[in-house]
Amino acid sequence: MxxxxxxxxxxxxxxxxxxxxxxxxxxxxxxxxxxxxxxxxxxxxxxxxxxxxxxxxxxxxxxxxxxxxxxxxxxRRLTDYHLGQALLLLGLMVVYALCLRPVGFLISTSAFLILGSFILGERKWHTMLPVALIATISVWYLIQEVLGIYMRPLPGIFGG
Missing domain, CATH: 1.20.58 (Methane Monooxygenase Hydroxylase; Chain G, domain 1)
Structure with missing residues (x-):
């Protein structure tokens, strides 16, 4: 199989x-x-x-x-594939999960999306930044305001 x-x-x-x-x-x-x-x-x-x-x-x-x-x-030929990118993305997912609470949803999710797209090869910063920010703010708004589930948007030192 x-x-x-x-x-x-x-x-x-x-x-x-x-x-x-x-x-x-x-x-x-x-x-x-x-x-x-x-x-x-x-x-x-x-x-x-x-x-x-x-x-x-x-x-x-x-x-x-x-x-x-x-x-x-x-x-047997795993080195021919993009194994480094996959491992970096897995590591980034772990860091994102660990930083979600202390750093806040908006900063950690934006950073995850920007760094993840950079790891996958996207180099157009003028596209990458607005897409990541719009997606992050939209998801936070839907979860926070529409569903009514509190998510800390910012770190505690910024009043989140």
Whole structure:
């Protein structure tokens, strides 16, 4: 079995476990007033687990491959791929997760998007900066104002 199918099999198992948690365990402790809401805290995890299972099954069954088989990833030649970029992005994700609370959402997310796009090869700063800032502020506004979930926008020393 090809590497993409093994990864899809692992992701299918993760989505099954996530879906089980979303469908059967997340809603047990809801307050009575929340049980009458049309959208529960488990709605998005339920949708996400179903979509993940569908995507993993499509890859496992080979439905997405319509053209003749191309070369699979050769794990013996990992140095031919952009392994450095992938490892830098993984490291950047860890740093982002660690800096999210102390640095604040706006600064850490903007820095993550700008540095991530720089690692991936984008060098047009006049495009990269506005896109990262608009995306960060839009997501923060949706989470903070629309959903009503408090997210510290700035570090504590700036009043966040």
């Amino acid at each position: 090809a590497l993409d199918r093994w990864i899809a099999l692992v992701l299918l198992g993760v989505c099954l476990a996530y879906g089980y948690a979303a469908w059967f365990t997340m809603d047990g402790n809801l307050a009575p007033f929340m049980q009458r809401n049309p959208i529960w805290p488990s709605t998005f995890p339920k949708v996400l687990s179903v979509l993940g299972m569908i995507a993993a099954l499509i890859i496992l069954l080979g439905i997405e491959k319509s053209e003749p088989k191309t070369a699979d990833i050769d794990y």
